[in-house]
Amino acid sequence: MSARRSPWLLVAAHLRPEGRRLGVLLAALVVGTALPLVGPLLMRSFIDDATAGRPTRTLVILAGGYLVIAVSSQAVAVLAAYLASGTAWRTTNRLREEIAEHALHLDMDFHARHTPGEMIERVDGDLLGLTEFISGFVAQAVGSSLLLAGTLIVVWTVDARVGATLTALVAFGSYVLFRAQRRVVPAAAAFRQATAELLGSVEERLVAAEDIRANGAGRHVLNRFHEDSARVFGADRRWQVRGGAVLAGTNLLFAVGTATVLAVGVLLLRAGSITVGTVVLLLQYSTLVRWPVEQIVGQAKQLHEAGAAATRVAAVLGEPRTIVESPSARTLPGSGPLSLRFAGVTFAYPGDAPVLHDIDLEVRSGTTLGLIGRTGSGKTTLARLALRLYDPVEAYVALAGTDLREVALRSLRTRVHMVTQGVHVFRASVRDNLTLFDDGVDDGAMVDALASVGLREWLAGLPDGLDTLLGQGGIGLSAGEAQLVTFARVFLSEPGLLVLDEPSSRLDAATEAVVHAATDRLLTGRTAIVIAHRLATIGTVDEVAVLEGGRVVEHGPRAKLAEDRTTRFAHLLAAAGARR
C-alpha cells in the first residue's frame, strides 16, 4: 500500500470491479455510434428511390426507419450517460474511501505539513474532477472516437476519393482546433485569476473600511479599484475575443470542409459515378464529423487536468505510514491503570533538531505526574510520545513494561486517552459525543459519567436527554461544559493511561472550580500525566517534573519539592502565591 503507484494504474485498478458494466457501456456506445451512421444511408435510399419514382410505400417505410433510428440513438445516448456516471462514481468512491482511510492513519507529521483544506481538496475536489473525467471521457471521448472512425470508414467504402478528402479535412481541423484551444485556456485562467484578485482586494478594503476612511486613504483605494477592474476587463476581453475567434474559425473550417466535399460530390455526380442520394449522404457525413472532433479536442485538455488530479491522489496514497504495528505486537491489559516509562528518550520532529533530550521518567501504575515548564519546553511533545503519535529517535517509551512499538495499535488507542487543549465537540448527539460513536455503551453508564463530572443538572435540562444534538444546529456548549463533556468521555472509557493537556485559556472562577473538582475525581486511582499551566491544577498530583529546553531539570514527589525552598517548583509556588 505504501509503494508509489502510477496515477493511471491506480485509476485502472479501481475501475477493474466495473469490468462487466464497462462491457455493457461499450456495447451501448457502439450501438449509439452505429445508429446515427445508418440514418444518412436510409436518406440516400429515400432520395434515390424518390427520384427514380418508386412506390410511396417504400418511401414511408424508409422515413419511418429514419425516425426510429433518431429516437433510439437518443435513448442509447441516455443509457450510456447513465452507465458512465454510475461507473465513474463507484470507481472514485472506492478511491475516496481508500484515501480517507489512508489519510486517517498517516502520521501526525503528515497532517502538520498539510492543511485540512488541502486534504479536503484531495478527497473532494480532485476526486470530483476525476469522476467527471471518467464519466465524460468514457461516454464522450470513446463515443466520439467511435463515431468519427465509423463515419470515415463508411465514407471510404462509399467513395474512396471523398473518404480521402474528408480524412484530410478532419486531420487538419483537429490540429487547428487543438492549437487554438491552447491559446484560449490560459486566457480563461487569466480572467479567473484577475477576478479573484479584484474580489480579494474588495474584501480587504471592506474589512478595513473604518481605517481607510479615518486615514483619508479613500482616493488611493478608489484608484486601486479602478486598476483592478481594468485588469479584469482586459482579461475578459482577451478571453472573449480568443474564444470568439476560435468559434468563428471552427465554423469557417467546417464550412469550407462541407463545401469541398460538396464540390467533389458534384464533380463525381456530373461524371456519373455517384447518385444524387450519395451526394446528400456524403454531405451529411461531412457535417457529422464536426461534433466528435470538437469533443475529442475538448477531452484532451481534461485528460491533462485529470492526470494531474490522479497524480496528487496517488501521492497521498503513496505517503508511507511510519507508525506501523509490529508483527509480534501484544495487547495491553484490558482494565486497570498501566505504568509508563520514558527510558532515556531523545526525540526530534522529522527534519528538525532534537526537542527532547534524554528523558528518563517513570509514572508508576495508579500515580499521577504533573508536568510544568515554559511554552516550547516540550510538554506537548512528551505527551505525543506517550500516545505513540510519534516514535522516539533514541531509546523507547514503555507502557506496562512493553515498548510502545510492540503494542497493538488498537489496544493502545483504546487504553490510552488524551484530553487535549483544543476540546472538540462533535456535531452529534450527547450519546455519540460521549461514546465517540460506539453503540455498545449503556445509558446508565453515560448518565453516571456525566454525574461524575458535575453535569447531572445540565443533562436534566436538555430537551432530548442523551439524544440532544450538540454543536452547530444543536445545543451550544460553554468552554467549561465542553471540557466537562470530554472528561465524561474519560470516565466511560476507563483508560489505563490518561494524558491531560490543560487548556491555558482562563475559565471564569465558578466554572474553574467545577472543572477543578472534576479533574480531581478524574485522576483518582489513575495513571496520568497532567500538563499544567496553573499550579493549582496539580495540587493533588503525586510527582512533579519540570521541563526546560526539552530536558527534565527537576523531578520528585510533589510534597517534597514544595517543601524544599531551593527547588524551582517551590519558587514557582511562591511566585504564584505572591501574585494572588
Ligand SMILES: Nc1ncnc2c1ncn2[C@@H]1O[C@H](COP(=O)(O)OP(=O)(O)O)[C@@H](O)[C@H]1O
Ligand atoms: N509538529 C511539530 N513539528 C516541528 N516542531 C514542533 C512541532 N510541535 C512542536 N514543535 C517544537 O517542539 C518544541 C516543543 O514544543 P511543545 O512540545 O509544543 O512545547 P510545550 O507544549 O511545552 O509548549 C518547540 O520548539 C516547538 O516549536
Ligand SMILES: [Mg+2]
Ligand atoms: Mg503545549
